[in-house]
Amino acid sequence: MDEEIEIRMESRIAPPPLTCPKCQELLPPGLGEIQCTMCDSKVRVEHEVTRKKWKEEKISCPQCDKVLVVGVDKRPANLQCASCSHNFTLHPNVPRVEVTCPGCDRRLRMKQKPGTRSIDCPACETKFTVKF
Numbered sequence: 001m002d003e004e005i006e007i008r009m010e011s012r013i014a015p016p017p018l019t020c021p022k023c024q025e026l027l028p029p030g031l032g033e034i035q036c037t038m039c040d041s042k043v044r045v046e047h048e049v050t051r052k053k054w055k056e057e058k059i060s061c062p063q064c065d066k067v068l069v070v071g072v073d074k075r076p077a078n079l080q081c082a083s084c085s086h087n088f089t090l091h092p093n094v095p096r097v098e099v100t101c102p103g104c105d106r107r108l109r110m111k112q113k114p115g116t117r118s119i120d121c122p123a124c125e126t127k128f129t130v131k132f
Contacts, residue, residue, distance in 0.1 A: 007062050007088035011075055014093035015050045017112065018043075026114040026132045030075065030092050037114045062088055099130050 018027045025038040031050060034043050051073040058067055063086035070077060075092035094111045099119070101108060103126030108119065116131045 007086070009059065009062060009088055009090050011054065011057060011059075011090055011093045013050060013053045013057055014095045015045070015047050017095065018045060026112070028114055029094055032074070059090065061086055097132075101126055102128055 015029055015031050017029070019025060020027050020036040020039060020041055020043060022041040023036060023039040025036065027034050027036055027043060027045070031045050031047055034045050035041070036043060054075060054077075055071060055073040057070045059070060060067055061081040061084060064081060064084040066081060066083045068079070068081060070079065070090060072079075075090060077090045078087070079090055080087050094113065096109050097112045098107045098109050100106070101119075101121040101124065103121055104124040106121060106123045108121065110117070110119075110130075112132050114132055116129055118127065118129050120127050
């Protein structure tokens with residue numbers, strides 16, 4: 001039995017970073033009803049500019065490299081290439097930020113996700129935490 005592997009792509013367009021009105025912590029990226037990962041509050045987030053850009057976003061099919069216009073204003077979006085009929089999922093963009101290691105001043109890039117993260121610097125092995 002052939003099991004199809006899900007092909008995941010990340011959108012290049014990210015909604016603006018917002019904080020939870022209840023706990024002031026960073027919300028997960030996205031639009032619509034979002035649940036705060038810190039306090040479990042549900043927040044309704046709308047940003048028409050991002051929705052318009054999502055709808056007009058151009059991506060390359062991961063199978064045949066044909067340029068496609070996404071045409072939907074939500075993420076994740078299940079898509080099918082009109083040329084080769086390949087199915088794939090376009091997920092929301094998670095912005096990356098730079099943090100500086102307190103031990104060696106090396107700049108490290110990581111995805112900005114809500115909460116506190118423990119980091120081991122790959123250069124000097126200093127352990128530190130960052131909070132988004």
